[in-house]
Amino acid sequence: MGNLANSIEDYLKRLLTLSGAGYIDIKRKELSNKFSCVPSQVNYVLETRFTLEKGYLVESKRGGRGYVRIKKLKLSPRSSLIHFLRELEGGLPGEEHAKGFLYRLYEDRFLSLRELRLMEAVLEGLDTLEENPLKNKIRRDLLRQMLVVLLKFDY
Amino acid sequence: MGNLANSIEDYLKRLLTLSGAGYIDIKRKELSNKFSCVPSQVNYVLETRFTLEKGYLVESKRGGRGYVRIKKLKLSPRSSLIHFLRELEGGLPGEEHAKGFLYRLYEDRFLSLRELRLMEAVLEGLDTLEENPLKNKIRRDLLRQMLVVLLKFDY
DNA sequence: CCTTTTTTGACTATCTTTGACCAATAATAT
DNA sequence: ATATTATTGGTCAAAGATAGTCAAAAAAGG
Structure with missing residues (x-):
């Protein structure tokens, strides 16, 4: 050892x-x-x-x-965040799943309303992209990075 | 330090x-x-x-x-936001330009640190995308949508 | 053996500091 | 007025100071 x-x-x-x-x-x-x-x-x-x-x-x-x-990091409501992050690594979550998750974070007061809307805007913003094979991967990457920010700047 | x-x-x-x-x-x-x-x-x-x-x-x-x-400069964040949005329609500002602008909104207390980092993460997140011709367009779209959210949920 | 984990090093990326040389303006001398 | 000199500030590229990446070599486990 x-x-x-x-x-x-x-x-x-x-x-x-x-x-x-x-x-x-x-x-x-x-x-x-x-x-x-x-x-x-x-x-x-x-x-x-x-x-x-x-x-x-x-x-x-x-x-x-x-x-x-x-x-x-001090884990508390954060454990769910980390859990979700791990899920993200595995597969691509549908947009609905992701949004639901964000909404829960908001209800738990882990996100402000504005932060919630910002993140939703990103998830939705990608929709305007006509079927691009990368779309889901991009969505996942962005979501992951945003979640990391939440971990980093937790106040 | x-x-x-x-x-x-x-x-x-x-x-x-x-x-x-x-x-x-x-x-x-x-x-x-x-x-x-x-x-x-x-x-x-x-x-x-x-x-x-x-x-x-x-x-x-x-x-x-x-x-x-x-x-x-003392333009209100709101008006500089609107101005910047108009600029966005024209062409895409470089990533540095965009980040500088966001930083300003932060210094003017129009954005929290966390919101700033979230938005930066989105701008940077697309970097991981290997040269995709759509990359810049996507970046601009997402940025625009996020800025609109800021205007809407202005507290 | 074969697989997984650890260790190394060459190459790269980013941010900061320094210095040599250039440009503009004001002050002064003629 | 005009030319000259002193006083500022600007540019740019090189050197310095860190940290990151990646893949090969070595070691450890099973």
Whole structure:
């Protein structure tokens, strides 16, 4: 069990626990130095251990003073969101299914009315597209990305 | 927490807020001195953070008593929205242009952070689409529909 | 063995900082 | 007035600082 990836994972999770803020900022390069490995090893850990399904959110910025931010999501009404996200990965949900889901989020006060309408507009907006084979895939992609935003900016 | 560019940006925005006049005049050289950087760094900040789409106007004059004037545009979000919608009919604005505009609506408190991110996600989400000839048209349609929602549900 | 997970590194993308050279305007000298 | 000089600001491309991607090689599991 003592591989590199696990050590890095543990280290990051320890940092997260210690930090009161609910998130930590690291420098990819520094971290890889600390563990004497290549930088992309850090990406591997992030991709395999800090996924959305596992309740983490990773953001980053390149360039001078860049960073990688790891956020621990507090799950609550959010579990349904994550569940829906997982469903999305599997197949394409019909527009009605998607809308129903959004409406439930709205009823649970997880979405404002305006946010609901915005998202519906996107789902519907694609209808004007005459039968394009990609349509459903596009709809799913957009929906997924929007849901991720909801996870990210939960207030 | 910030790089140079961000610090300068924050500093200028603070000045703008404090100033009752709706604009500020600075000396490029003085500013770069204050932040111990080269003058052109100031131009970088102006070009990336104080664009027209984001609701700022920058004028300047060279030579003795030269200056750089930064003005916060005060069109109401509603009217700029309508104006932007009209522009949309003509041709498609580049993604950067569109995002800048949304950012402005956010700074003017017409959009919440979450709404901003949702809409950005839609604009970016289409990037994952490999070159589809319809991509730009779709982007424009979705953007238009979302903007209409904003007009409708204006609180 | 064969499969899955981990580790590495070469190549790429993005954002920032710097510097050398250019352009415009005002102030001053003739 | 005109020419000259001092004072500003502008442009652009290169260098620097991070982070991301992808696929091959290596290691671990079964």
